[in-house]
Amino acid sequence: MTRFFAHANYDFIGLRRFAYGVTAAIMIPGLIWILAGGLNYSIEFTGGTLVQVQTVQPTSAGEIRGALDRGGLRNAEIQQFGTAREYVIRVRLSPTAVVDQEQAARTSAKVDTALTARFGPGSFTVPRYEAVGPKVGGELRQKAFIAILLSFLATLVYLAFRFEFRFGVAATLATAHDILTTLAFIKYMNLEVSLVVVAAILTVVGYSLNDTIIIFDRVRENLHKYKRDDLAGILNRSINETLPRSVLTHGTTIATTLALLIFAGEVIRPFAWVMTFGIFTGTFSSIYIAGPILLAIEHRWPGKDARGVRARVAPAVHVAPKPAPPEPAVRP
Amino acid sequence: MLDSIRARLIVIGILIAICAFSLWPRNVTVRTRGADGRMRDTTERRMPLKQGLDLQGGIHLGLELDQSRGKVADPADAIDRALKVIRTRIDEFGVAEPLVQKLGTSRIIVELPGLKDPARAKAIVQRSAFLEFEMTDKEELFRRALPAMDRALTAAGVTERSIGQAVADTTRGAAAPAPAPASAVEQILGSPKDTGAARARGRDTTRAAAKRDTTPQDTLGALGQGPLSPLLFQGQMVGEFMVPEEKVTIVEAMLARPEVQRLVPRGIIIRWAAEPVSRGARAYHPMYALVERPIITGEYLVDARAELDPITNQAVVNFTLSRRGGRIFERETGKHIQDHMAIVLDQLVQSQPPVIRSQISTRGQIELGSASLQDAQDLALVLKAGALPAPLQIVEERTVGPSLGRDSIHDATIAAVIGVLLVVFIMIAYYRLAGVLAVAALMLYVLFTVGGLAGLSATLTLPGVAGFVLSVGIAVDANVLIFERIREELALGKSVRLSIDAGYKMAMNAIVDSNVSTILTAAFLFQFGTGPVKGFAITLILGIIASMVTAIYVTRTFYMIYLERRPGLQTLSI
Secondary structure, eight states, X not given: OOOTTTTOOOOTGGGHHHHHHHHHHHHHHHHHHHHHHOOOBOHHHHOEEEEEEEESSOOOHHHHHHHHHHTTOOSOEEEEOSSTTEEEEEEEXXXXXXXXXXXXXXXXXXXXXXXXXXXXXXXXXXXXXXEEOHHHHHHHHHHHHHHHHHHHHHHHHHHHXXXXXXXXXXXXXXXXXXXXXXXXXXXXXXXXXXHHHHHHHHHHHHHHHHHHHHHHHHHHHHHHHOTTSOHHHHHHHHHHHTHHHHHHHHHHHHHHHHHHHHHSOTTTHHHHHHHHHHHHHHHHHIIIIIHHHHHHHHHHSOOOGGGTOOOSSSOOOOOOOOOOOOOOOOOO | OTTSHHHHHHHHHHHHHHXXXXXXXXXXXXXXXXXXXXXXXXXXXXXXXXXXXHHHXXXXXXXXXXXXXXXXXXXXXXXXXXXXXXXXXXXXXXXXXXEEEEETTTEEEEEEEXXXXXXXXXXXXXXXXXXXXXXXXXXXXXXXXXXXXHHHHHHTTOOHHHHHXXXXXXSTTOOOOOOOOHHHHHHHHOOOOOOOOOSOOOSOOOOOOOOOOOOXXXXXXXXXXXXXXXXXXXXXXXXXXXXXXGGHHHHHHHHTSHHHHTTSOTTEEEEEESSOEEETTEEEEEEEEEESSOSEEGGGEEEEEEEEOTTTOOEEEEEEEOHHHHHHHHHHHHHTTTOBEEEEETTEEOSSOOBOOSOOSSEEEEEOTTOOHHHHHHHHHHHHHHHSOOOEEEEEEEEEOHHHHHHHHHHHHHHHHHHHHHHHHHHHHHHTHHHHHHHHHHHHHHHHHHHHHHHTTOEEOHHHHHHHHHHHHHHHHHHHHHHHHHHHHHHTTOOHHHHHHHHHHHHHHHHHHHHHHHHHHHHHHHHHOOHHHHHHHHHHHXXXXXXXXXXXXXXXXXXXXXXXXXXXXXXXXX
């Protein structure tokens, strides 16, 4: 029987400071970059017009740019979409713009005339066209934010109910970490934040939670089993014991996300990227964020011994205080 | 009881049967455009899995009230009116499964799968509604012209069969010609006099929810009174004709012929009812011969509301006209006491024309007899829709070409097959026999998830397919957890049987807790998402539930069978 990591005994928790460094190195520059430059939201969120064109002859983004410039559309973004015959043209609205449908229709008409002028009639088709008003986009951003927030609350309550409140806090914070690193990843990759990407982020949240809970379940069990061990030891033991499962499940999941990434086409690719990264960050955070946070909480607010949670604090041995040694009497 | 192998196999068998049943190709009612351009219900045999707009291509429109040219007084009410109007026009889009729904309180979503012309869709949606009150043809001008029409049709060599054939040839799955059994109609509708109707139909009719009797039963020759007349039955009032639902296209085709058009009396117009009615086991579509000049139009209407009459406790619609409208209406109703007045919205007659009891000026009441308050509210909405325009602006528009959808399906299918094969390979390579059991359970997982999607009539979207592929990777997790536990127990030196028992038992907590929290996240995703994302969330939720059932219950059953066959088993291939 093949068995990976059957009797693994790595000191995961001991390496946590190194792990913090790694995640900070990924997360912090990305977040600063996001704060400075913002995320590349899709027009679903910003409002605007998207025209996907498919040309008969291969062309380049530069040629399309030139054609649009001549047609008077200077603020368009052009992106190659898979092959050299497919391009996506986006015209975003500034968040304050009051735009009606006619303006969006004008945009699509402008794209049409500009490309016809450059490439000739019948030389391209429009397989996809989207126009979103600014109000719809704003609402959507708000709704996405609320959905993520509420899902946090719900898991916190569920974990507090099934485990202990501190487990819920640790799992939720680990999940927050996943969202931040994923956002940084999205920024590095310059992926477009569309509805589907938001769905991917929420799926990463679910996946990471899932993973954290598998380890916490083992922690819960081991806390009862090994009453004498401290929490760091129990965390290490639990992570090592669940390691074969982690390797296998992450393996099968990675297999599917890679299949999506490579084969499922351009529309799904951002989703697949986010999911692939999410599996790594989810695994990482279950081990290096959720566990250590639990440990930190335990240090700060030691739990009741009756719940079996012991911290790496000075052993609470009840020793009767020694009577102070009698002061040497100095007698004159 | 549920723990014996037999009972478990029965439960699994039932689950398989339910899913297989929900996926079995069945007759689905679809609205398709006939050769004559008319939308009609036809049945199609196919797998009941709906594809989202992103897969089959089509147009998605998001509409809100346009308040840029003056505020709309009661926005919530205006949205309801607009919704009513769009629903009335639903057939004009000419697509099989249009979706018109209210989103929240202020938005209307229109989804038109397969439609390629956004400009037309937008024009239909934004056109303002037109309401007219028209008197029915009380002098029976139309009915008296019927014999002439029949003669003209016969002279032109037109029979019901020839027209029906022409319609059937071009309309896929059109209902077979089936004249109404006259006796059933006689009883309920009065004697089947040879009455008829003519001229062009109203622009379109709304979705017919009625049942259809497709018994092919050709009694045309037996009646022998011309091609058109036998298809029309006298309704409850002058100028109302009942047409068997499956004959509507034929009647329309006959009425549209130039030799019939010429014979329609001057000043008479033919309008179809918005909805079919059922009489006994059959569905009829009422057709009305109306006086073309409306006695009043919607612009004079100020308000309409549904109320319960305090004395009779019956649903009524009270309406108010403007002062000028009141003067016109007073004059007209004075001339038409005891006549029937049709309420026509966008050329379709809404509800049965009520009779005018007395002269009405600015305030009137429509009694609906035994109709429910719901019906009254519906009629009030119709009146208001024609009276108070609810201008709509398009706040969101998405068009996906069918080729893009096809490409997406093609790519996603390849990704799905490769992803599943990889998972199968990993599981069998690592767990051997146990892996084979898990893969068998995975196949059931696929069946349960897809069956569940069909059973809930969820829509399959591209992110949904991606979510499904992803869920296959995650679905084996429960099995992995269990198998790892079993291995741990075996490593402790326990017997095979005990290890399996313990493995399932110990893994249970982790499986339930982790899956419940994932479902919670997916549920919020469902709540927040629109179209594609909703499809993703529902796939994920179904997938998790199905994976719990297959990983825990189904593989356990496999093991029970396996152990029973080999009682003295010492080693386990895991």
